[in-house]
Amino acid sequence: MSTATADNPVVRDSGHGRMPVLALVSLALIGFILVAIETMPAGLLPDIAARMATSEGTVGLFVSAYALGTVIVTVPAISLTRGFRRKPLLLISVSGLILSNALTAAAPDVAAALVSRFVAGSFAGIIWGMLAAYAIRISPPARSGLALSIMSIGAPLGFAFGTPLGAFIGGLTDWRWSFAGLSLLAVIVGLIILVSVPDAPGLPAATRLPLLEVFRLRGVLIALIVIGVWMLAHSTIYTYVAPYLRATSTGISPDLMLLVYGVASLAGVGITGVFLDRHPRPLLHLSAAAFTGAGVILLVGHAWTAAILLAALLWGVSFGGMSAQLQNALTHAGGDNADVANSFLPVAFNLAIFGSGVLGAVLLTAFDALILPAAMTILGLLALALTLYGRRTAFAARH
Known part of the structure; x- marks a missing residue:
C-alpha cells in the first residue's frame, strides 16, 4: 500500500503491473x-x-x-x-x-x-x-x-x-x-x-475526514460544478432530442441520432483511456470545446442531415469520456477520501438530470425547439470556462 496524499490517493497494485x-x-x-x-x-x-x-x-x-x-x-x-x-x-x-x-x-x-x-x-x-x-x-x-x-x-x-x-x-x-x-x-x-x-x-x-472537509478539499467543488453544468447541457438536449429533430424537418429519427451518439461515445471512452494518464487537463479542455462545437453545429446546421449526424458524432466522442475524466479529477482531489469525493458525483449527475427536465420544459414553452442546441452551446462554453478556471486546483496537467 502506498502512502497517500491529496494528490496521490491510496491505490493497490494488482500484481506486477498487470491490469485486472x-x-x-x-x-x-x-x-x-x-x-x-x-x-x-x-x-x-x-x-x-x-x-x-x-x-x-x-x-x-x-x-x-x-x-x-x-x-x-x-x-x-x-x-x-x-x-x-x-x-x-x-x-x-x-x-x-x-x-x-x-x-x-x-x-x-x-x-x-x-x-x-x-x-x-x-x-x-x-x-x-x-x-x-x-x-x-x-x-x-x-x-x-x-x-x-x-x-x-x-x-x-x-x-x-x-x-x-x-x-x-x-x-x-x-x-x-x-x-x-x-x-x-x-x-x-x-x-x-x-x-x-x-x-x-x-x-x-x-x-477519514469529516464530510464537509472532503467537500472543501482543493479541487473537489470546482470539479463538481463542472460535472453539474456539463451534465445539464447534455441532458437537456438528450431528453428533448425528439422535439429538436421535429423542428429541423430533416426526417432524422431520434433512434438514429442517439445510435450515432451512442457508438461515438464508445470511441470517446477509448480516446480517454489512451490519453487520460498522460494528458488529463488538455484532454478535458478539448472534450469541453468539442462538446460546445457540437452544440454550435446542431444550431446553425439544423437544416442539413449530414450536419446533424456529424454533430451527433462529435457530441458522443466529446461527452463519452467525460465521466472518466471528471471521476479522475475527483479521485485525485479526494486523496484518501476519494470514495466520499466520488459519492458527490452521482448526486450532481442526478440533480442535473432533474434540472434538465425542468429547463427543457421551460425553454420549449417559451421558444421553439431550436433553443435547445443554443442552451447546449451556452452551457458548454460555461463548462469549458470552468475547466480553464480550475486548471491549477482541480485539473492537473498530468498525474
Missing part, C-alpha cells in the same frame, strides 16, 4: 446495469401505464423515484461505510439492487413500484460512489486513467443500448420481464465480481 481487465470489465457491466435500470422505464412508458392502469406521467415518476434515492442516500451512505472492505460492500449493494429491482418487476401497484425504485436508486448510489476509487485501488497506480476508462464504459453502453433493449423485451413479452431480465443479468455479473474482483481495504479511521 476482467475485474474492471465486471465493474463496467455493473455500470451498464445501473444506467439501464434507471432509464429503462422511459422506453416502457406506454406498456407500464396500460398494464398498471395509470398515466404515462405517473410512470415517469419511476425514473424520478430512482434518482431521488440516489440523491438522498449516496453521500451519507458512502461516508458511513468508508471503513468497510470494498468487495463485501459492493456485493451487498449489488444484492440489494437485484432484490429491489425484482420487487419492481413483481410490484402489484404503482405505490409499491415507486418504493422499490427509490430503494434501487439508493443501492445504485452506493455502487456509483465507490466504483471509481475501487477501480483505481485494484489497478497499477501508473495506469489509473486507463482503469477508470475501462470501468466507465458501462455507462455510455447503458445509455445507448440499455433502454432500447428493455423496450424490445417489453414489446415481445411484458414490461415486468424487462426488469426481471436486468435482475438476472445483475446476478450473473455479481457472480463474476465474486470470483474475479480483488478486495480492497476500507479507509483507516485516522485518515
Whole structure:
C-alpha cells in the first residue's frame, strides 16, 4: 500500500503491473446495469401505464423515484461505510439492487413500484460512489486513467443500448420481464465480481475526514460544478432530442441520432483511456470545446442531415469520456477520501438530470425547439470556462 496524499490517493497494485481487465470489465457491466435500470422505464412508458392502469406521467415518476434515492442516500451512505472492505460492500449493494429491482418487476401497484425504485436508486448510489476509487485501488497506480476508462464504459453502453433493449423485451413479452431480465443479468455479473474482483481495504479511521472537509478539499467543488453544468447541457438536449429533430424537418429519427451518439461515445471512452494518464487537463479542455462545437453545429446546421449526424458524432466522442475524466479529477482531489469525493458525483449527475427536465420544459414553452442546441452551446462554453478556471486546483496537467 502506498502512502497517500491529496494528490496521490491510496491505490493497490494488482500484481506486477498487470491490469485486472476482467475485474474492471465486471465493474463496467455493473455500470451498464445501473444506467439501464434507471432509464429503462422511459422506453416502457406506454406498456407500464396500460398494464398498471395509470398515466404515462405517473410512470415517469419511476425514473424520478430512482434518482431521488440516489440523491438522498449516496453521500451519507458512502461516508458511513468508508471503513468497510470494498468487495463485501459492493456485493451487498449489488444484492440489494437485484432484490429491489425484482420487487419492481413483481410490484402489484404503482405505490409499491415507486418504493422499490427509490430503494434501487439508493443501492445504485452506493455502487456509483465507490466504483471509481475501487477501480483505481485494484489497478497499477501508473495506469489509473486507463482503469477508470475501462470501468466507465458501462455507462455510455447503458445509455445507448440499455433502454432500447428493455423496450424490445417489453414489446415481445411484458414490461415486468424487462426488469426481471436486468435482475438476472445483475446476478450473473455479481457472480463474476465474486470470483474475479480483488478486495480492497476500507479507509483507516485516522485518515477519514469529516464530510464537509472532503467537500472543501482543493479541487473537489470546482470539479463538481463542472460535472453539474456539463451534465445539464447534455441532458437537456438528450431528453428533448425528439422535439429538436421535429423542428429541423430533416426526417432524422431520434433512434438514429442517439445510435450515432451512442457508438461515438464508445470511441470517446477509448480516446480517454489512451490519453487520460498522460494528458488529463488538455484532454478535458478539448472534450469541453468539442462538446460546445457540437452544440454550435446542431444550431446553425439544423437544416442539413449530414450536419446533424456529424454533430451527433462529435457530441458522443466529446461527452463519452467525460465521466472518466471528471471521476479522475475527483479521485485525485479526494486523496484518501476519494470514495466520499466520488459519492458527490452521482448526486450532481442526478440533480442535473432533474434540472434538465425542468429547463427543457421551460425553454420549449417559451421558444421553439431550436433553443435547445443554443442552451447546449451556452452551457458548454460555461463548462469549458470552468475547466480553464480550475486548471491549477482541480485539473492537473498530468498525474
